[in-house]
Amino acid sequence: MGRLLLLRVVVALTILLGANYVVWRWLESVNWSAWWIAVPLVIAETYSFVDVALFGVTMWRARARPQPDAPAPGLTVDVFITTYNEPLDLVMRTAVAARDIRYPHRTWILDDGARPALAAAAQDAGVGYLVRSDDWQDRPRHAKAGNLNNALFQTDGEFLVVLDADQIPDPALLDRTLGHFDDPQVALVQTPQWFTNVPDADPLGSQAPLFYGPIQQGKDGWNAAFFCGSNAILRRDALMQLGLVGYVRATEAAVRDALRTSRAVLARARRRADDPRVAAAVDQVSVAARTSLAELDAGRPLGEVTYAFQRRVDEVSGGLVDTDLAAIRADLDAIGAWPVDTDTELGATVVDDAALARLADRELSPLGALASVQALVKAVDVDRGDEAQPVMPVATLSVTEDMATAMRLHALGWRTVYHHEVLAHGLAPEDLGTMITQRLRWAQGTMQVFLQENPLTVRGLRLWQRLMYFATMWSYLSGFAAIVYLAAPVIFLCFGVLPVTAWTWDFFARFLPFQIASQVLFLVAARGIRTWRGQQYSLALFPVWIKATWTAAANVWFGRPLGFAVTPKVRQDGGGSWRLVVPQLTAMAVLVVAAVVGIVRWGLGYAPWVGTSVNLVWVVYDLVVLSVIVQALRYRGYQGAERMD
Amino acid sequence: MEIETDLRPDAAVLRPAGRLTMVTASELRARVDETVAAGHRVVVLDLADTTFMDSSGLGALVGGLRATREVGGDLRIARPGAQIRTVLQLTTMDRVLKPYDTVEDALRAS
Numbered sequence: 001m002g003r004l005l006l007l008r009v010v011v012a013l014t015i016l017l018g019a020n021y022v023v024w025r026w027l028e029s030v031n032w033s034a035w036w037i038a039v040p041l042v043i044a045e046t047y048s049f050v051d052v053a054l055f056g057v058t059m060w061r062a063r064a065r066p067q068p069d070a071p072a073p074g075l076t077v078d079v080f081i082t083t084y085n086e087p088l089d090l091v092m093r094t095a096v097a098a099r100d101i102r103y104p105h106r107t108w109i110l111d112d113g114a115r116p117a118l119a120a121a122a123q124d125a126g127v128g129y130l131v132r133s134d135d136w137q138d139r140p141r142h143a144k145a146g147n148l149n150n151a152l153f154q155t156d157g158e159f160l161v162v163l164d165a166d167q168i169p170d171p172a173l174l175d176r177t178l179g180h181f182d183d184p185q186v187a188l189v190q191t192p193q194w195f196t197n198v199p200d201a202d203p204l205g206s207q208a209p210l211f212y213g214p215i216q217q218g219k220d221g222w223n224a225a226f227f228c229g230s231n232a233i234l235r236r237d238a239l240m241q242l243g244l245v246g247y248v249r250a251t252e253a254a255v256r257d258a259l260r261t262s263r264a265v266l267a268r269a270r271r272r273a274d275d276p277r278v279a280a281a282v283d284q285v286s287v288a289a290r291t292s293l294a295e296l297d298a299g300r301p302l303g304e305v306t307y308a309f310q311r312r313v314d315e316v317s318g319g320l321v322d323t324d325l326a327a328i329r330a331d332l333d334a335i336g337a338w339p340v341d342t343d344t345e346l347g348a349t350v351v352d353d354a355a356l357a358r359l360a361d362r363e364l365s366p367l368g369a370l371a372s373v374q375a376l377v378k379a380v381d382v383d384r385g386d387e388a389q390p391v392m393p394v395a396t397l398s399v400t401e402d403m404a405t406a407m408r409l410h411a412l413g414w415r416t417v418y419h420h421e422v423l424a425h426g427l428a429p430e431d432l433g434t435m436i437t438q439r440l441r442w443a444q445g446t447m448q449v450f451l452q453e454n455p456l457t458v459r460g461l462r463l464w465q466r467l468m469y470f471a472t473m474w475s476y477l478s479g480f481a482a483i484v485y486l487a488a489p490v491i492f493l494c495f496g497v498l499p500v501t502a503w504t505w506d507f508f509a510r511f512l513p514f515q516i517a518s519q520v521l522f523l524v525a526a527r528g529i530r531t532w533r534g535q536q537y538s539l540a541l542f543p544v545w546i547k548a549t550w551t552a553a554a555n556v557w558f559g560r561p562l563g564f565a566v567t568p569k570v571r572q573d574g575g576g577s578w579r580l581v582v583p584q585l586t587a588m589a590v591l592v593v594a595a596v597v598g599i600v601r602w603g604l605g606y607a608p609w610v611g612t613s614v615n616l617v618w619v620v621y622d623l624v625v626l627s628v629i630v631q632a633l634r635y636r637g638y639q640g641a642e643r644m645d
Numbered sequence: 646m647e648i649e650t651d652l653r654p655d656a657a658v659l660r661p662a663g664r665l666t667m668v669t670a671s672e673l674r675a676r677v678d679e680t681v682a683a684g685h686r687v688v689v690l691d692l693a694d695t696t697f698m699d700s701s702g703l704g705a706l707v708g709g710l711r712a713t714r715e716v717g718g719d720l721r722i723a724r725p726g727a728q729i730r731t732v733l734q735l736t737t738m739d740r741v742l743k744p745y746d747t748v749e750d751a752l753r754a755s
Contacts, residue, residue, distance in 0.1 A: 273668075275667065275668065275671055277667060277701075278667055278668055281667075320667065320700070320701070321700045324700040324701050324703070324704040325700065327704050327707075327708065328700075328703065328704050328707045331704075331707045331708055331710065331711040332707060332741070334711050334715075335710065335711050335714040335715075337710070337714075337741050338741075339736075339737040339738060339739075339740040339741050352737045355735065355736050355737040355738075356736050356737075356738075358735045358736055359699075359700040359703065359732075359735075359736060364699050364700050364732060365699060365700065366666055366667030366699045366700055366701040367667075368666070368699055369664065369666030369667045369668045369669075369699060369701075370667075370668075
């Protein structure tokens with residue numbers, strides 16, 4: 001308790017000192033004559049303050065959960081190993097370890113690559129093997145989320161474990177975690193991801209000890225522990241509820257959309273109709289569409305509304321057939337040419353009127369002539385024919401299925417648990433290119449969720465849960481702030497342009513306490529964990545964060561593809577990886593040149609010593625942070641004992 | 646709807662192309678009426694290029710039959726596709742409008 005109290009004091013101090021600094025910056029110290037750099041800088045600083053404040057809120061209720069009771073016997077569990085193109089031996093090593101988890105369960109390899117060799121290996125090892133059903137042909141596959149959704153409908157355990165192909169589970173995985181589900185409200189237990197093929201120095205920043213530790217524990221305190229896509233146990237019921245709610249929402253949205261857009265389409269058909277019968281039919285369908293939309297707005301169930309709509313269209317269609325039939329009968333009467341049959345028993349003639357009535361078949365109705373009406377009738381239905389499965393339990397909204405799934409679970413009132421104990425050992429990328437691809441994918445996924453289901457406005461979340469999701473999304477915007485932090489000292493050292501009114505006592509008296517408090521906050525929150533690597537990469541990968549934000553926005557708003565790639569699990573060799581970090585290397589070169597220029601300018605008396613030294617310190621800090629990129633470039637992969645091959 | 650007309654000494658052959666539906670039926674009816682008014686009492690509809698027929702389409706055929714019968718002529722149909730044949734059988738209208746396999750067969754019938 002004493003530790004949490006200390007943490008809260010530091011959080012409160014940091015937020016107060018930060019607010020004091022940022023308000024002073026905005027009101028008193030923006031150098032408006034150089035607004036083009038002064039305003040971006042003060043915005044970047046405000047961004048960083050909000051980031052630290054959100055971190056403080058996260059840590060406010062950080063909790064280490066006690067080990068739960070041993071699970072009751074007899075629970076049914078399916079263990080899923082998702083794979084797409086990973087090497088067979090890697091998948092099988094995980095599969096065998098999963099099979100050997102002690103608590104009774106069934107193990108399945110979910111092979112999105114549908115490789116016969118893997119099917120055979122699975123059979124030899126005595127584990128299940130699943131591929132996509134035929135329903136997925138020619139429909140959106142939704143990557144890993146689709147793979148999991150497919151498996152959910154081919155299995156039936158009460159709980160499911162999700163493991164990436166390289167995450168080797170501990171035999172005690174289920175014994176240690178299933179007890180959390182004694183609480184019937186718990187939908188998810190997430191355990192850490194920990195990588196065995198990472199040296200102590202962790203040049204690629206693979207381990208995320210701050211996230212799989214204080215941050216997840218902090219989010220857990222607000223009932224907002226995240227689902228991270230692997231090493232997690234989920235309650236099937238909760239996922240199914242999610243799928244059903246999602247199905248109803250998606251269907252209603254699709255039906256509404258069809259009814260709304262039908263107005264314009266039908267109006268066009270109406271204008272083109274020369275025949276008064278066509279015009280009248282279109283009018284009637286328009287009325288039916290408008291009525292259905294009004295009924296949906298009034299809260300009438302979707303099933304009833306769509307059924308009623310289909311019936312109304314059938315009526316319109318039947319009316320048209322009736323007029324046709326009446327005309328045909330009149331014509332037949334006039335020419336005395338009724339199709340007649342001779343009844344064999346009576347020897348009398350039987351007029352075949354019943355046969356004519358068969359024209360009422362929907363296919364033969366004149367309404368079929370109107371393509372616009374046909375399309376509408378198809379769309380106003382509840383079968384969701386555009387998807388492989390009407391019910392998609394795992395969210396397919398984003399390239400990273402995990403965050404959206406957890407957020408929707410929270411919105412439905414479920415609880416999640418972060419279980420802080422390493423129960424699976426995985427493989428991290430061993431080269432810069434693969435690492436960047438992976439980070440880009442995570443960032444893109446997060447930004448997609450942010451732009452499509454903003455946690456600040458989505459229904460059902462509590463305020464603090466909103467902030468926990470928002471905090472993670474906010475942190476991915478750091479790329480833009482990084483550019484300003486790199487540019488500001490260069491601009492001063494080279495051109496003497498000051499973004500603040502002065503580097504005076506007023507400035508340092510506000511800036512330093514805030515900076516010191518934030519560093520103390522990280523120190524106290526991290527409890528001795530090394531977080532420096534993470535801090536470095538959050539700045540040093542600025543081009544990745546910017547690209548992620550940019551591409552996610554282009555994808556969500558303009559439907560552009562993301563250039564999605566599966567993270568390779570084996571080292572992608574080949575030189576030239578420096579090309580991936582040209583922006584960072586350029587930034588480092590510019591910083592060095594700026595430092596030299598700044599010193600010369602000061603030596604010649606063009607620049608004051610305070611400003612020059614402050615900015616030199618700033619440049620050195622930037623360079624030390626960016627130096628991690630050089631380390632990453634020099635990294636040749638893991639050479640330790642645990643290496644796979 | 647595109648309707649090609651072939652005037653022969655003993656009959657007029659009309660060849661409607663496309664879907665014979667509520668949208669297009671009235672065009673065919675009008676064309677049959679014009680043809681009859683121009684003095685052609687026997688009309689053969691070559692349905693080889695007619696891909697689909699609904700109840701309005703069938704109405705147009707029967708309407709055309711009536712128009713020709715009223716002037717002592719006849720309307721015959723030739724070369725209907727599978728969908729049209731099905732509609733005719735389903736409604737037993739094939740007893741009134743017998744489908745002929747070729748235009749020549751339709752012309753020869755009497």
